[in-house]
Amino acid sequence: MPVRRVIAIVNQKGGVGKSTTAVNLGACLALAGTRTLIIDLDPQANSTSGLGVPRDRRTGSIYDLLLDGQSLSEYIIESGIPDLLLIPSTIGLAGAEVELAAAVGRETRLRHALATAEVPVILIDCPPSLGLLTINALTAASEALIPIQCEYYALEGLTQLLQSIELVRRHLNAQLEITGVLLTMYDPRTNLSDQVAAEVRKHFGDRVFKTVIPRSVRLAEAPSHGKPIASYDPGSRGAHAYQALAQEVIVRGRQPTTAS
Numbered sequence: 001m002p003v004r005r006v007i008a009i010v011n012q013k014g015g016v017g018k019s020t021t022a023v024n025l026g027a028c029l030a031l032a033g034t035r036t037l038i039i040d041l042d043p044q045a046n047s048t049s050g051l052g053v054p055r056d057r058r059t060g061s062i063y064d065l066l067l068d069g070q071s072l073s074e075y076i077i078e079s080g081i082p083d084l085l086l087i088p089s090t091i092g093l094a095g096a097e098v099e100l101a102a103a104v105g106r107e108t109r110l111r112h113a114l115a116t117a118e119v120p121v122i123l124i125d126c127p128p129s130l131g132l133l134t135i136n137a138l139t140a141a142s143e144a145l146i147p148i149q150c151e152y153y154a155l156e157g158l159t160q161l162l163q164s165i166e167l168v169r170r171h172l173n174a175q176l177e178i179t180g181v182l183l184t185m186y187d188p189r190t191n192l193s194d195q196v197a198a199e200v201r202k203h204f205g206d207r208v209f210k211t212v213i214p215r216s217v218r219l220a221e222a223p224s225h226g227k228p229i230a231s232y233d234p235g236s237r238g239a240h241a242y243q244a245l246a247q248e249v250i251v252r253g254r255q256p257t258t259a260s
Contacts, residue, residue: 005122006140006142006143007124007142008126008134008145009125009145010165011148012128012134012160012161013128015128015149016147017184018126019044019125021145021147021184021245022040022125025246025249026121027228027229027242028228028243028245029121031083034083034120035085036083036123037076037087037117037119038087038124039086039087039124040062041089041110041124041127043089043091043096045089045091047086048088048089049226050226050227051086051227051228052226061089061092061093062089062093063089063092066096066100066113072113072114072117073116081228081230096132107139108136108139109136110136111139111140114140138168138173139168139172139176142177145180145181146158147181147182148183148184149184149185150183151185151196154200155203158203165178178207179249179253180208180252181204181208181209182208183197184212185214186214186215209245210244211245213238214241218232218237228242
């Protein structure tokens, strides 16, 4: 089996496309032949519902895995897309940070749980915060992927995020690298999108993916049907963008990374 990659999709800002990217990148990687596991670590459970799994499902979830520490295989379910697996979330995860606060090894619960995972790529959909759940994701991950929306205040809070990544690298996970910055919600009709894209590329250089995710009605509709865009509308601009992103992610996985 190739070297396993664990990619945390992270940004403490909400609405930047973390869940959209987890679901659609995961689906495109799977459809390209890379067996992929999505871990929905967000109490909003958008990746879970975006793959057609009801939010109120009563079987095991990532909450149970973090708190009970049972075998990873107990919580993995099929997504309906060949080679795409899911560990779902539930609203109960909202209380996990409080419950984990006094737990032994609270920052490394997810890393230990993933130690037995035999999947080439694991994508972790992080919550919009820099709390204990996100720290668990960064501690378990080999890579961080940062979505940034092409809108006002796009870079707001990024300094804090980068500082958090550096702290995790220094104290908990020396292997963590930033694999890429992804521009999302790009609207070619506006000067603002071009300005934000230029500013992000100025800050991050080659770390920014060449692929840009467009603002798209079809992308926005797909979760309500419980499908990734590759299944809902494979000919759409959004589907083509995530297919291109999947290829970039595959290529970057073959290249040595450098610390930020």
